[in-house]
Amino acid sequence: MNIILNNSCGKPIYEQITSQMKQMILTGDLKPGDALPSMRFLAKELRISVITTKRAYEDLERDGFIHTVVGKGSFVAESNQEFLREGKFREIEDDLERAVEKARKYGISLEELQERMELLYQG
Numbered sequence: 001m002n003i004i005l006n007n008s009c010g011k012p013i014y015e016q017i018t019s020q021m022k023q024m025i026l027t028g029d030l031k032p033g034d035a036l037p038s039m040r041f042l043a044k045e046l047r048i049s050v051i052t053t054k055r056a057y058e059d060l061e062r063d064g065f066i067h068t069v070v071g072k073g074s075f076v077a078e079s080n081q082e083f084l085r086e087g088k089f090r091e092i093e094d095d096l097e098r099a100v101e102k103a104r105k106y107g108i109s110l111e112e113l114q115e116r117m118e119l120l121y122q123g
Contacts, residue, residue, distance in 0.1 A: 001021075001024075001036070001037055001045075003016075003017055003020050003021070003042075003046060004020070005017075005046060005048070013046075013048055013052050014052050014055040014056040014059065015056075015059075017042075017046075017052070017053065017056035018056045018060055021036075021056070021060055021065065021066075022060070022063070022065055022087070025065050025076055025079075025084075026084060026087050026088060026091070030076045031076060032076050032077065032078045032079050033075055033076060033078070034075065034076045035074070035075055036066060036073065036074040036076070038073060038074075039054050039057055039074075040053075057074055060074075061074070064077055064083060065077055099113070100113070
């Protein structure tokens with residue numbers, strides 16, 4: 001599992017793990033039913049505390065991204081298409097929010113921004 005941690009970004013390590021795993025699930029890199037590394041194995045690979053990986057897995061389970069079977073491990077949950085769609089929309093909205101902020105900063109009107117968006121969307 002390719003998780004990259006950044007100690008200087010100000011975001012807790014468990015949140016970095018959680019957000020990267022969610023991203024892998026939303027993009028289909030991790031598919032429903034895929035087994036996740038054990039908490040101990042992931043902690044060893046990332047050279048962090050097991051408590052940190054436990055917190056990340058608990059958050060992922062709480063949010064419905066994974067499920068844990070005692071004695072067997074943690075697995076990517078069967079996808080709830082509406083839930084996944086909402087996650088994708090949230091990600092797009094975050095990107096659009098940044099674009100709108102920049103457009104306002106540079107004095108670009110809503111109409112101009114919409115025109116650009118249409119051009120980009122159409123390819």
